[in-house]
Amino acid sequence: LAKTTQPISMDSYEGQEVNITCSHNNIATNDYITWYQQFPSQGPRFIIQGYKTKVTNEVASLFIPADRKSSTLSLPRVSLSDTAVYYCLVGSIYNQGGKLIFGQGTELSVKP
């Protein structure tokens, strides 16, 4: 399974845009890129998923370059409640049963 690398931590202030980049150099052809958010003592929550180019939903955007070896999660105008750990995962239901292997994640701290 493709391994992912993210910054361990990031700091931001309320109202700013936050971009978290994830490297996945060994991504397979069938793999999708999925981002999850986790608060302490809770299960991860789906944020966004994409395969290539750009995906946008009501909470975030996901930018994927043509080579797909990295991806960037963009959170517009963060608030204190966005303080959490963000995980980038790559995988596919067609590879190894679709199991999702978590990397270390990025701990985002949003300050007032």
Add this chain to the structure above:
Amino acid sequence: GAVVSQHPSRVICKSGTSVKIECRSLDFQATTMFWYRQFPKQSLMLMATSNEGSKATYEQGVEKDKFLINHASLTLSTLTVTSAHPEDSSFYICSARGDKDRMNTEAFFGQGTRLTVV
């Protein structure tokens, strides 16, 4: 999104006893379920993958006789921690993936179970 319910959310048990954790997909059929364990300040570690009606596949280093997984139906999987010891104290999280007919599907996670063995 789809809902995965985990029960109990917290459990305290005595050393040497067994504890069962349930994971249910409430509004979809989960063809595959995953069980994770998470220690404080660490990432989620995949323990095993289970498909409905078949034996679970355990990750390397996870004792299958200690962590019994049953996936008897498309909406229920259980994890039983047998002969629990204090070092088994952790946050256990289940995840379910549904319909494989779609090109790809996201996995939905339960809210987690905090196990404390005393």
